[in-house]
Amino acid sequence: MRVIMIGFGSVGKAFGEIVKKSSGLLIKRYRITPKVVAIVDRGGAIINQQGVDLQEAISARLSSGSVAGHRILGHKGTTALTVIDRVEADVLLELTPTNLPDGEPGLTHIESAIKKRLNVITTNKGPLAAAMPSLLELARYQGVHLRFSGTVGGGTPILNFAKECLTGCRIESIEGILNSTTNHVLTRMADAGITLNEALKEAQDAGYTEADPSYDINGLDTASKLVIMSNWIMGRRVSIRDVDIEGISNVSVEDVENAKRSEKAIKLVGLINDSEISVHPRTVPFDNPLCVKGTLNAVAFKTDLAGTITVTGRGAGGTETASAVLRDLIDIKRTLLE
Numbered sequence: 001m002r003v004i005m006i007g008f009g010s011v012g013k014a015f016g017e018i019v020k021k022s023s024g025l026l027i028k029r030y031r032i033t034p035k036v037v038a039i040v041d042r043g044g045a046i047i048n049q050q051g052v053d054l055q056e057a058i059s060a061r062l063s064s065g066s067v068a069g070h071r072i073l074g075h076k077g078t079t080a081l082t083v084i085d086r087v088e089a090d091v092l093l094e095l096t097p098t099n100l101p102d103g104e105p106g107l108t109h110i111e112s113a114i115k116k117r118l119n120v121i122t123t124n125k126g127p128l129a130a131a132m133p134s135l136l137e138l139a140r141y142q143g144v145h146l147r148f149s150g151t152v153g154g155g156t157p158i159l160n161f162a163k164e165c166l167t168g169c170r171i172e173s174i175e176g177i178l179n180s181t182t183n184h185v186l187t188r189m190a191d192a193g194i195t196l197n198e199a200l201k202e203a204q205d206a207g208y209t210e211a212d213p214s215y216d217i218n219g220l221d222t223a224s225k226l227v228i229m230s231n232w233i234m235g236r237r238v239s240i241r242d243v244d245i246e247g248i249s250n251v252s253v254e255d256v257e258n259a260k261r262s263e264k265a266i267k268l269v270g271l272i273n274d275s276e277i278s279v280h281p282r283t284v285p286f287d288n289p290l291c292v293k294g295t296l297n298a299v300a301f302k303t304d305l306a307g308t309i310t311v312t313g314r315g316a317g318g319t320e321t322a323s324a325v326l327r328d329l330i331d332i333k334r335t336l337l338e
């Protein structure tokens, strides 16, 4: 399968490494041979229809700051849209940074690729939060696949679990801890008695958060994941404007201590049920499976037949999230073979 990668940061590079390391297994077990034919970053592109050598792309970035620095195959200043238009491929990986609420530039990349009848895999929540119903409709109309399992839970297969393992059940509600940064910050506030700003600074120094963690703290990141789950799992056409959002910036050490005294923790909880779709700091009892610590995510699906089932795992990480990209790629390949 010929693959174009837009974005070569922690997820993009990890995907490249997985493909290189696991090529034998991918062919043997899944009969899939991903061939990266172009990689684009902000400096330009590296293009080779015979297959880009990922080590050379990494070296070009290291020496010049962009994959476009490659001596022979580099194209300085070439944009993602030009590559989508001109390079022959089967799948586009959209791995650029999340931008909320307008979803750009990822939204335009995804729309353009679908219009060119490319299958699309993205880990970028922005375009989905802004325009998921219309993107799904466009993909259906063009007869291509749009996959995004890495957008919720990193490598933890939360979307796949709900879609594939709860067949026959009605999901009555979804409740989850969906943001690793805020969960880490709230955990440190409770465990070390430090303020939100101190916990955030600590997390930034340790490299757990992005340079600008405002989407995490103000609840927008969790809200965008709720939009994806609502559309994909519950079949409800909503966008980020429909979510009632409150972040954690007003949570004090005192609030956390009070909760602790009654055997509870304050968590940033995303909730979807028949009457609401919301993000709020809420108290969660210590013995509730949702009460996970640190950078873990947890999502509880309340169903009519199977009871409540909670899925837990690491919510982020380049390699973990790249594993979701690979899962989507194998899924698309399987569907194309059917």
Ligand SMILES: NC(=O)c1ccc[n+]([C@@H]2O[C@H](COP(=O)([O-])OP(=O)(O)OC[C@H]3O[C@@H](n4cnc5c(N)ncnc54)[C@H](OP(=O)(O)O)[C@@H]3O)[C@@H](O)[C@H]2O)c1
Pocket (backbone or CB within 6 Å): 006, 007, 008, 009, 010, 011, 012, 040, 041, 042, 043, 065, 066, 080, 095, 096, 097, 098, 105, 123, 124, 125, 150, 151, 154, 315, 316, 317, 318, 321
């Ligand atoms: N990392 C995680 O744990 C994780 C987990 C779940 C979801 N995600 C999502 O996955 C996406 C990628 O994450 P990441 O951690 O890999 O991000 P990252 O390390 O910041 O990398 C982003 C890449 O996108 C490139 N880029 C930015 N604007 C571009 C444009 N207009 N055209 C072409 N390339 C452009 C950047 O180019 P330069 O290198 O030139 O700046 C960089 O290579 C994000 O949307 C993120 O929210 C990440």
